[in-house]
Amino acid sequence: MIRLMIVEDEKATAADLKHMVEGLCSDMEVCSVCYDGETALKDIQQVCPDVIFLDVELPGLRGIEVAQALQEMERVPLIVFVTAYVDFAVQAFSVNALDYMVKPVSKRCLARVLLKIKKRMQQIKSSRVGKESDSYLRKLTINKGDRLEIIDCQDIRLIYGKNRQVFIMTKDDEVCRVKITLQEFEERLAGTSFFRCHRNYIVNVDEIKQITTWFKQRYLLILKGKKNLEIPVGRAYVNNLRQHVEF
Structure with missing residues (x-):
């Protein structure tokens, strides 16, 4: 089961994303929804998500700042930015984001990103094979x-x-x-x-x-x-x- 956190200050958008994910992907669990960056950074330590859908414009800490803080973690979650800006790719990949989605997020776009997440998670899982007995x-x-x-x-x-x-x-x-x-x-x-x-x-x-x-x-x-x-x-x-x- 892939664990997803949604960080989005617009509650309606967060609810829509959660609903679409649950409808499109049965092997992904929305483990947390946060509405600001500070709360998200604290919650990440507890719920340990595999993936984060991260809004760019957040109150307090911006999405990029949250992503930069995550780079200090021993196990960095996959990051997918959610943004209103079409030309966000350069900033997104500067913090090793897996991808980004432009608002309003369509089901087609989300399905593409979910498939990409699954492939990356499978790669990560495969890289751990053979190491379990040592760890x-x-x-x-x-x-x-x-x-x-x-x-x-x-x-x-x-x-x-x-x-x-x-x-x-x-x-x-x-x-x-x-x-x-x-x-x-x-x-x-x-x-x-x-x-x-x-x-x-x-x-x-x-x-x-x-x-x-x-x-x-x-x-x-x-x-x-x-x-x-x-x-x-x-x-x-x-x-x-x-x-x-x-x-």
């Missing part, structure tokens, strides 16, 4: 005052994001804040017992006690432990669950 995360260190405690990843029950921070819950129900993003966890735990079930949750399948049906064919995961935590499965992540549990 597989086995242990974490947690700061405990004057010492670092080592935690085996298989002792983790749940990884979750809250208030733009990331936490782990161990099998002993201990909760610790960590500096690794959810996206990094997802990538470095690929092929293990962990899978992403929601934009805010990564679960250890060995720690699932029950699966219950929820509103409109949605699912809830009941986890082991004293708290009997109920974790929702996002509609876009049901296939992830089915890859780990036969039902």
Whole structure:
């Protein structure tokens, strides 16, 4: 599932883009919609989008300034500018943008860009093949005052994001804040017992006690432990669950 963030100060335009993307591309999830650059930069750290549709004229930080700030990230999302200016190509490619779309964005233009995104994401995925075993995360260190405690990843029950921070819950129900993003966890735990079930949750399948049906064919995961935590499965992540549990 490709994760898309829309950064657009015109709410109607943002809603139209979201609606068209969802209609044209079943394997792309709009994980966040922001209406200004400052909020977008903060939200990116939490939701870790693969792609950003970025308006040029934003209140506060302009789109180009947001794109320039993103270049400092270890993992830079693909950037597609949305602009009212036809002659924007030079500026767009100065910050390594994948493409740009001129407002009002037509379905034909959007379909072309979505296809380009899919091809680029496939190239990125292919380049990672063979590297997973080297980057597989086995242990974490947690700061405990004057010492670092080592935690085996298989002792983790749940990884979750809250208030733009990331936490782990161990099998002993201990909760610790960590500096690794959810996206990094997802990538470095690929092929293990962990899978992403929601934009805010990564679960250890060995720690699932029950699966219950929820509103409109949605699912809830009941986890082991004293708290009997109920974790929702996002509609876009049901296939992830089915890859780990036969039902």
